[in-house]
Amino acid sequence: MSDPRARLCAALDLPDADAARRMAEQLGDAVLWHKIGLALAVQGGEALVRDLKDAGKRVFLDYKFHDIDQTVANAVAGAVRAGADLVTVHAVAPVVRAAAAAKAGSATKIVGVTVLTSLDASDLEAEGWRDGVSALVRARAQTAIAAGADGVVASAQEARMLRELLAPGAFLVTPGIRPAGSDAQDQKRVATPASAIRDGADLLVVGRPIVHATDPRAAACAILDEIDAALAHPAPR
Ligand code: C5P
Secondary structure, eight states: OOOGGGGEEEEOOOSSHHHHHHHHHHHGGGOOEEEEEGGGTTTTHHHHHHHHHHTTOEEEEEEEEOSOHHHHHHHHHHHHHHTOSEEEEESOHHHHHHHHHHHTTSSOEEEEEOSOTTOOHHHHHHTTOOSHHHHHHHHHHHHHHHTTOSEEEOOGGGHHHHHHHSOTTOEEEEOOBOOTTSOOTTOSSOBOHHHHHHTTOSEEEEOHHHHTSSSHHHHHHHHHHHHHHHHHSOOOO
8 A cells, every 4th residue: 555655745834944953853763855945945944954864864946936948947947956846836738848857867747727726706806717626727728738847736625637647647735724613813724634535646845834833743744644544544536
């Protein structure tokens, strides 16, 4: 049976790299994947990537690159050199193409961010998009994959649709994961760990339910148990 630790990524959303380093130590061998987000980009993120890689961890560098081709290419090349296993870019064709070309030959995966899990249909409407969240996630996911992305980031609420839409090898990353009964906070398209796994997500990103827990390691282990149970009893398709 597959290791549930390969399916959980703890988002180290802490004020600086030292706090993130301490959290990674506290989580210990319970957690394999760690996500480094934008806040750490200007506060020691690159050194943290190297330290986590030296400690045998998998690193998701979630800076959501979106810039001109050359700048994206340089940024991705830097992420690859630092050892990132997974890198996010916006799901816009030229951006994805530049990232995919820059990572060529490395094992680093490029994933395209479709629609932030903190947005819902009314947020999109305010920007002039009236066709709902799913249609935009679909369109951006197809754009990202066609431009050379290894996968996409979306809510687990769209996981089943994306599994049907995309080729089997597409890597599906789902933030906005909330164990039953926990506070959604600023996330709007949430799902439980079990439903994300059953609907076909590859990697579940969990931040505050772990790093703000009284006992982060115990919180991570409880999520791993839920993932393990869902892997053992997949829902019929
Ligand atoms: O604390 P929480 O579990 O909500 O953290 C989710 C993490 O996933 C955050 O670091 C956030 O930046 C990231 N993320 C997201 N939605 C996306 C892409 C990334 O919430 N579409």
